[in-house]
Amino acid sequence: xxxxxxxxxxxxxxxxxxxxxxxxxxxxxxxxxxxxxxxxxxxxxxxxxxxxxxxxxxxxxxxxxxxxxxxxxxxxxxxxxxxxxxxxxxxxxxxxxxxxxxxxxxxxxxxxxxxxxxxxxxxxxxxxxxxxxxxxxxxxxxxxxxxxxxxxxxxxxxxxxxxxxxxxxxxxxxxxxxxxxxxxxxxxxxxxxxxxxxxxxxxxxxxxxxxxxxxxxxxxxxxxxxxxxxxxxxxxxxxxxxxxxxxxxxxxxxxxxxxxxxxxxxxxxxxxxxxxxxxxxxxxxxxxxxxxxxxxxxxxx
Numbered sequence: 001x002x003x004x005x006x007x008x009x010x011x012x013x014x015x016x017x018x019x020x021x022x023x024x025x026x027x028x029x030x031x032x033x034x035x036x037x038x039x040x041x042x043x044x045x046x047x048x049x050x051x052x053x054x055x056x057x058x059x060x061x062x063x064x065x066x067x068x069x070x071x072x073x074x075x076x077x078x079x080x081x082x083x084x085x086x087x088x089x090x091x092x093x094x095x096x097x098x099x100x101x102x103x104x105x106x107x108x109x110x111x112x113x114x115x116x117x118x119x120x121x122x123x124x125x126x127x128x129x130x131x132x133x134x135x136x137x138x139x140x141x142x143x144x145x146x147x148x149x150x151x152x153x154x155x156x157x158x159x160x161x162x163x164x165x166x167x168x169x170x171x172x173x174x175x176x177x178x179x180x181x182x183x184x185x186x187x188x189x190x191x192x193x194x195x196x197x198x199x200x201x202x203x204x205x206x207x208x209x210x211x212x213x214x215x216x217x218x219x220x221x222x223x224x225x226x227x228x229x230x231x232x233x234x235x236x237x238x239x240x241x242x243x244x245x246x247x248x249x250x251x252x253x254x255x256x257x258x259x260x261x262x263x264x265x266x267x268x269x270x271x272x273x274x275x276x277x278x279x280x281x282x283x284x285x286x287x288x289x290x291x292x293x294x295x296x297x298x299x300x301x
Contacts, residue, residue: 008050012069013062015088017076021069022089023061025050030058031273032095035258036086037061038104039198040148040159040187042068045103047179048168049258052266062089064106066191077197079205083112090120099273101125103258104228105198108134108205115210123217123273124243127265128226128255131233132240134205145196148187156184163256164225170262211240218244219272221265223253 013020023043037045043061053059063070065077065085076082086109090098099122102110107129114124137145148155160180167176218241222234231249238247248268250257257265 007055008047010069013089013092015085015092017088018065018085019071020085020089021063023047023050024059026053026058027055028058030056032058032060032098033101033269033273034086034090034095034098035059035061035101036103036106036109037064037067038106040155040190040195041104041183042186044068044182044186045256046258048170049262049265052170052262053270057270060093060095062086064109066194066197068186072191072194074191074193075197077194078201079108079112082109083116086113087117090117096120097122099123099125099269101127101269102129103127104255105130105202108202111207111214112205114214114216115207118214118216121216123219124214125219125221125269125272126237127221127257128223128229129220129234129237130202131229132206132211132237133208133233134202135199136203137199142196142199145199149192149195152184152188155187156180159183159187161227162254163259164227164254165252165260166256168259168261168263208240211237212242214241215243217272219268220244220247221250221257221268222247223250223255223257223260225252225254228255 007025009024011022011024013022021043023046035043035046035049037043042063046059046061050059050061065082066072076085098120100110100113102108102125107126110124110126110129111132114121144154148158167173171179220234220238222229222231234247238244250261250264250268253261253264
């Protein structure tokens with residue numbers, strides 16, 4: 001199987017604000033890495049990435065408000081509110097000096113968390129993230145998001161555009177087809193309000209003026225095939241965040257490298273947070289073996 005089931009634990013974490021569904025992998029004393037998914041997603045999106053991480057990384061991916069196994073609600077989807085959701089989860093898990101990763105709209109939540117609780121962080125990693133000035137979705141776009149609640153075909157098409165180069169080498173076509181249908185199931189089961197509320201919140205959110213306070217080590221990553229985040233927008237974030245030394249371009253990858261190319265993403269992140277690439281060699285070898293096995297299976301069909 002493309003990820004190691006025995007290494008992945010599904011937990012429930014209760015906080016005063018929210019009951020979270022959480023996926024966790026790695027040893028309890030590993031380097032803590034908290035991963036926030038984007039819009040119309042759940043922590044399941046990180047599973048291909050989890051599958052090739054070494055046990056020395058304690059990877060934690062929550063379902064954000066209204067998504068997956070976390071509590072659904074009609075409100076509370078503002079970026080500031082969701083950052084406080086995350087803050088309570090961090091407290092409940094007793095995390096400190098951890099690395100925070102945000103993907104897509106999860107990047108905005110990660111930025112907001114860093115501005116409010118930066119003393120808790122070791123680093124900030126923004127993967128194809130909403131830019132520092134937020135993102136305004138036009139009325140037509142909001143109407144389309146609303147239609148996706150009741151139109152699985154439309155929802156499926158929208159999601160598939162977010163990882164145009166999938167499946168990754170670590171998955172067979174059959175495995176990816178099964179995985180993709182689970183992603184669509186998850187999105188269809190979101191809280192109805194969440195389909196548009198996050199997009200509306202991003203239109204109100206702008207941290208250009210506060211960005212100068214983001215002095216912690218920050219890594220920005222962007223796929224060349226991303227149709228959601230423009231390179232100019234990512235560059236504006238790079239220039240606005242003092243702790244960001246570089247915008248790393250992931251060639252031939254779309255909006256979702258954790259699904260499209262988890263090995264590449266893991267290489268970038270682990271090298272950044274540990275400055276010790278040797279610990280990743282075993283995981284990289286496993287991923288390469290998985291890719292070879294998948295290709296051989298396809299060739300035998």
